[in-house]
Amino acid sequence: MKYTTIKIHLKGTDRILGSQPMDKEIYTNFIKGKCKTDEERDRATEDTDDITNEDEKGVTGFFKDKNDGHPFLKGYQIKGFLKEAGNVLKDQLGLAAAKSKIDNFVFIMERNIPFTRDGKVIEGPDGFLERPLRGETAQGPRVFLAKSEYIEAGWECEFTVKILENKKTAKSIAISPEAILEMFDYGELKGLLQWRNAMYGAFTYDYEIVDNDKKSKTVKEDNK
Helix, strand or coil, X not given: CCEEEEEEEEXXXXXXXXXXXXXXXXXXHHHHHHCCCHHHHHHHHHHHHHCCCCCCCCEEECEEXXXXXXXXXXXXHHHHHHHHHHHHHHHHHCCCCHHXXXXXXXXXXXXXXXXXXXXXXXXXXXXXXEEEEEEEECCEEEEEEEEEEEECCCCEEEEEEEEECCCCCCCCCCCCHHHHHHHHHHHHCCCCCECHHHCCCCEEEEEEEECCCCCCCCEEEECC
């Protein structure tokens, strides 16, 4: 198989908020309800080891290493960002069926991606952010209080994106490194995880395209 490898380095320009329910039972029931196959249910069960139980219901946080408690991102959270960005930008990119193509041709190679700052692993969240959320219920509009762990701006993470070779069609461009990088550009405006509509989790990035034929030439560029 032919593919292109891109090394991505994100740097957060705003706080990032944890998005996972910090109660294992709530997380497991919610995730398993969305799983369509036994394999997906097994993977969801494995992820419960990375959930920290809290006494307070309704709190969201980060996945954490079960040995040292360090917070991290899951590779599929990055892929989820790309699917959202690809869907938003599909008309600008000329990319039909963006979510499906990202599912089938784009892969994040790391399962767990630690947060770092200045080259050191971030040991834990910096605090909690509380904010009101308005929601529609059967009894009419209601205001709820949401509470999430956060990590301050300046967080960093690194991971590897592999793009399988795919063909351009009459109706759609191929998923290319250029298209993927435009999706990461979107992260300056709408970031990762919780409350991203308010630009929490926003980031800039730099990258290196790795020559998979092991030739000497590689490409590296600061995006911002």
